[in-house]
Amino acid sequence: MGYTNIAAVAGKGGLFNIVKPTRAGVILETIDDQKKKLVVGGNARVSVLSDISIYTVDAEGSVPVADVFKKIKDEFDDDPGVNSTSDDDELHAFLKHLVPDYDEERVYASDIKKLVSWYNILYKHEKDLLSKGSEDGEDEGNENK
Template sequence: MEYSDIASVAGKGGLFKVIKPTRTGVILESLDDARKKLIANATQRISVLSDISIYTTDQEGSTPLPDIFKTIFDEFEDDPGIDSNSDTDELKAFLKHVLPEYDEQRVYPSDIKKLVSWYKILLKEAPELIKNGNQDASAESTDQ
């Protein structure tokens, strides 16, 4: 599994594995114990994790989510010390520790909650992704 195989659907909690495309959308399966299937159509906002990044104030302007997950794992391994129910100040301090150059004006506490929640889901359901880092990006860099 790769980051490009995992998606988030607006309005739905959690993460979903992309099973296969259909004529009008895509079939997804939840990454939890229930393994519920969902058919997402073209009107729903679906974001693949490999395409999501966090705004930063540095020259690049953003950092890919897989890189942030790898940084969190390198620093905290399986216990980041917070969860999605933590205080807003704790969440901001956590992200500031992990990604010091994150843009505090454009990254909301709800975004940090999703980041922490998704990290814990991936750690449970697809730990090889986090432990091995951003394989999608490393595959692209070896092609050049």
């Protein structure tokens, strides 16, 4: 499994494995021990983690979230030191430490909370994926479990 098979759905908390597409949308499965299935329609905003980036002010313009997850794993492992109840200044300082040139005007505290929440979910259920950056976190084939 790679970042191309994990998705976030607008309005739904957590992360989901992409099981398979359907004619009208996509079948998803929660990344937890319950493995609940969910069908989302074509009008739902589904974002694949491999396509999500953090805005930066450098020439690149963004850094893939997979690379940020790898930095968190390498430096903090199981305790990033912030969570969804941390205040905005702590969250921004945390991201500034990881991505010094992130765009402070376009990345909000709510985005950082989501990033930390996703990291914690992946750490608990897909720990081996976090050691891979955006280049080596891609799947060779498009196999679904």
